[in-house]
Every structure is written in structure tokens, then in C-alpha cells.
Amino acid sequence: MIAVTGIGEVRPGNDLAEPLADAIAAGPGLESGDVVVVTHKVVSKAEGAVVELPSDDPDAHRVLVESEAAEVIRRRGDLVIARTRHGFICANAGVDRSNVEAGWAVLLPEDPDRSAHRLRLRLERRFGVPVAVVVSDTFGRPWRRGLVDVAIGFSGLAAVDDHRGRLDSHGNELVVTEVAVVDELAAAADLVMGKASGIPAAVVRGFVVPPGEDRATDLVRPPDEDLFL
Amino acid sequence: MIAVTGIGEVRPGNDLAEPLADAIAAGPGLESGDVVVVTHKVVSKAEGAVVELPSDDPDAHRVLVESEAAEVIRRRGDLVIARTRHGFICANAGVDRSNVEAGWAVLLPEDPDRSAHRLRLRLERRFGVPVAVVVSDTFGRPWRRGLVDVAIGFSGLAAVDDHRGRLDSHGNELVVTEVAVVDELAAAADLVMGKASGIPAAVVRGFVVPPGEDRATDLVRPPDEDLFL
Numbered sequence: 001m002i003a004v005t006g007i008g009e010v011r012p013g014n015d016l017a018e019p020l021a022d023a024i025a026a027g028p029g030l031e032s033g034d035v036v037v038v039t040h041k042v043v044s045k046a047e048g049a050v051v052e053l054p055s056d057d058p059d060a061h062r063v064l065v066e067s068e069a070a071e072v073i074r075r076r077g078d079l080v081i082a083r084t085r086h087g088f089i090c091a092n093a094g095v096d097r098s099n100v101e102a103g104w105a106v107l108l109p110e111d112p113d114r115s116a117h118r119l120r121l122r123l124e125r126r127f128g129v130p131v132a133v134v135v136s137d138t139f140g141r142p143w144r145r146g147l148v149d150v151a152i153g154f155s156g157l158a159a160v161d162d163h164r165g166r167l168d169s170h171g172n173e174l175v176v177t178e179v180a181v182v183d184e185l186a187a188a189a190d191l192v193m194g195k196a197s198g199i200p201a202a203v204v205r206g207f208v209v210p211p212g213e214d215r216a217t218d219l220v221r222p223p224d225e226d227l228f229l
Numbered sequence: 230m231i232a233v234t235g236i237g238e239v240r241p242g243n244d245l246a247e248p249l250a251d252a253i254a255a256g257p258g259l260e261s262g263d264v265v266v267v268t269h270k271v272v273s274k275a276e277g278a279v280v281e282l283p284s285d286d287p288d289a290h291r292v293l294v295e296s297e298a299a300e301v302i303r304r305r306g307d308l309v310i311a312r313t314r315h316g317f318i319c320a321n322a323g324v325d326r327s328n329v330e331a332g333w334a335v336l337l338p339e340d341p342d343r344s345a346h347r348l349r350l351r352l353e354r355r356f357g358v359p360v361a362v363v364v365s366d367t368f369g370r371p372w373r374r375g376l377v378d379v380a381i382g383f384s385g386l387a388a389v390d391d392h393r394g395r396l397d398s399h400g401n402e403l404v405v406t407e408v409a410v411v412d413e414l415a416a417a418a419d420l421v422m423g424k425a426s427g428i429p430a431a432v433v434r435g436f437v438v439p440p441g442e443d444r445a446t447d448l449v450r451p452p453d454e455d456l457f458l
Contacts, residue, residue, distance in 0.1 A: 099401075100401075183373070
């Protein structure tokens with residue numbers, strides 16, 4: 001896990017791929033099979049997915065959350081747990097006011113898989129090696145305190161490493177072990193990125209990704225299979 | 230992240246600390262501040278937290294799950310989501326039949342924090358450096374497919390890295406950012422351990438753990454604050 005420093009501030013409409021690639025080139029470089037994890041915040045900023053919150057409108061944040069929510073799942077006081085139009089269930093439908101200029105909010109990218117794929121193509125062209133890209137966000141979860149980073153978009157790997165049918169070390173068939181490797185990659189990358197340090201990317205080297213070309217929506221459990229909706 | 234190989238099979242009642250320390254010594258060694266992540270399965274086995282499931286009793290697994298559950302939260306067909314007596318909410322109250330001899334099930338350790346603390350003391354004595362120990366398990370979660378590793382016991386670090394009151398890169402105060410670092414460490418370690426490969430431990434080096442002496446139950450969200458019970 002290698003933090004990618006020196007990307008600098010990304011402003012709405014800026015190209016992200018070039019400063020990201022420059023920072024990687026000045027740091028760890030890229031090797032075949034590397035996974036580049038990028039926090040969605042810089043992706044959203046580059047794509048212009050930011051909204052000004054008028055300081056004279058105390059309801060602006062709430063209205064924005066409602067407009068980003070495809071469905072409100074739970075509400076308690078100011079806290080809204082919502083399903084986004086992508087299918088993710090998270091606080092405030094992904095509307096976030098941290099690590100952005102005061103008075104602004106960052107939204108989720110419109111299509112985080114496409115964002116990941118575009119970054120991947122640019123990085124592969126620049127460095128000449130096949131890589132995977134994961135776009136991460138920080139989600140809470142039921143039952144456990146604290147936030148963890150998860151994948152909201154990716155390109156170049158499978159969503160889960162499906163161990164079903166493989167044998168464990170005792171020769172038992174593994175029947176239900178689908179590991180959400182891409183979420184574990186996002187969580188691992190957060191350890192070197194950090195919330196306060198403003199490092200928006202990391203390179204994971206030496207991990208053999210599960211091959212595939214899934215989409216992040218493949219990680220969303222179908223509502224009719226979900227016991228907690 | 231360094232996988233610890235060569236621990237060998239842990240049988241009920243075996244000492245775990247010695248083969249773990251031997252394997253670490255033959256591999257990465259331990260440096261001050263390292264985090265040793267150990268899957269609970271070998272911890273439970275060493276502590277004798279295994280149960281034989283009579284092959285002539287098809288209900289034995291179900292009865293065992295019920296007896297391990299402090300409270301059944303949801304049930305669908307054979308799937309039981311339960312709160313364990315520790316407070317964790319997980320499938321089958323932690324009863325697991327993978328990576329154990331056929332006809333046996335592994336339970337959660339009685340007190341995974343104490344298990345972690347004992348391992349930590351043995352490792353610190355052997356290697357003469359302060360370390361942290363995390364005992365992990367593989368949990369599903371609502372809304373998202375796939376499993377991720379989380380911490381069910383630990384010693385030598387805080388449960389969450391509390392960013393509240395710190396400033397982000399834009400000078401905004403971070404108000405609700407409590408990062409479940411210990412869960413991210415467990416998830417990261419799973420990337421090098423794997424489910425089918427039977428590697429039960431990993432060393433995380435170079436990560437500055439949040440200082441503290443929390444317990445894993447500090448990660449359990451109080452039920453009256455939980456919107457999904």
C-alpha cells in the first residue's frame with residue numbers, strides 16, 4: 001500500500017488523470033497488476049459534481065440530500081440513510097461537506113464505474129501496463145460504530161472473489177464464501193490515505209486481483225434478498 | 230501487509246502463541262508498532278472453542294447456532310442473523326464449518342479481546358517490541374454482497390480513529406468522521422491471508438495505530454442508536 005502524494009487541489013472541471021498520473025510517476029510508478037484506489041471526492045470534483053450551499057438557506061443541505069436520494073431508507077433527526085440512484089445505501093445519499101471548500105458539498109460521481117474506467121484507460125496509456133482502478137467512498141454501516149471505505153466504482157477486476165466450489169485447507173468445499181475483495185482494497189487503501197491528511201489516492205502492489213469486469217452495482221445486494229430493508 | 234506462513238495446523242488445546250511467534254520469526258519478524266492480525270479460527274481452535282456435529286443429527290448445526298445466539302435478529306430459510314453474547318451481529322452467531330475438519334464447527338472465542346491481549350503479551354515478550362494484535366472474523370453485511378473481514382477482538386490500539394474536531398485540508402472541522410481503523414486493518418490483512426489458502430495471520434507494518442486500549446465491544450453500536458435492528 002503506497003500513498004500517492006502531491007496530487008494537489010482538484011477544482012471543478014480540472015482533469016484528474018494527468019495530476020494523478022504525474023503524482024504516481026513521481027512516487028511509486030505503476031507496475032502490471034497494480035490497483036490504484038482513488039477517493040471519489042477528487043473524482044467528483046474533477047467531474048463538477050459539486051454544489052454550492054447558500055449560506056442564507058439553512059435547508060439547502062437537506063434539500064440537496066433529498067434530491068440525491070432515490071429512496072429514503074431511515075431518518076432520525078438530521079441523519080438520513082438513503083439509497084442513491086446507483087443503488088448504494090449510505091448516509092445523506094453521498095452528499096458530503098468535508099474536504100471541500102466551506103459552503104460547498106460534494107456529490108457522488110454520476111457513474112463511478114465509468115469514472116474508474118476512464119482513469120484506468122488514461123493510466124494504462126501513460127504507464128503502458130494493465131492496472132485496475134477503484135473509486136472509494138467512506139460509508140457507515142449498521143450495528144458497528146465507525147466508518148470504513150468501500151468501493152463505489154471500479155474497472156479491471158471482479159467485484160467479489162468467489163471461493164464457492166473451492167476446497168478449504170481441510171478439503172471441505174467452500175459453499176458461501178464470496179469475498180468482497182474490492183471493498184477490502186478500498187478499506188486497506190484508506191489506511192494510508194487518511195481522512196484529515198488530504199491524500200486522495202494509493203497504489204496497491206502485489207495483490208492478485210480476481211479477474212473480471214464487474215460493475216460496482218454488482219456489489220449491491222438485490223433488495224429482495226436483503227433482510228434489512 | 231505480510232502474510233505469515235508456516236503456522237501449521239492448530240488443534241484444540243494447542244498453544245497458538247508459540248507456533249505463531251515461530252512463524253513470524255521465520256518470516257517478517259516483528260518491529261515496534263507492527264500490527265499482527267490473526268483470524269479467529271486458529272484462536273478458537275487453540276482455545277478449544279470447537280464442537281463436533283454428529284453426522285446422524287441433521288439438526289445439530291441449527292441447535293448449535295441457536296445456543297450461540299443471544300438473540301436472533303433475522304431468519305430466512307437456513308440463514309440466521311443473530312447477535313452473539315459479545316454483541317456482534319453476524320450470520321449463524323459465528324458458528325462456522327469452513328477451514329475445520331469435516332463434522333466439526335468452530336465457534337467464536339469466548340472473549341476475543343482477552344485472546345488478542347494474551348497473544349500480544351506473548352509476542353511482545355518474545356520479540357521485545359510493542360505491537361498490537363487484532364483477531365478477525367469474516368462477516369457479511371446488509372445491502373452489499375460479499376463478505377469482508379472485521380475485528381472481533383484486539384489489544385494495543387483504539388477501536389476508531391476519531392477525527393472529530395480535526396481540520397480537513399480545507400480547514401473545515403471534521404464533525405462525524407470516526408474511522409473504524411481496526412476493521413480496515415482486518416480487511417486489509419484478509420487480502421494477503423485469503424480464504425482458501427489457509428494462511429491465518431498477517432503482519433501490518435508501517436501503519437501508525439490510533440493509540441488506546443479499547444475493546445471490540447466498543448465497536449458495537451449501542452442498539453438504541455441503531456436504525457437497523
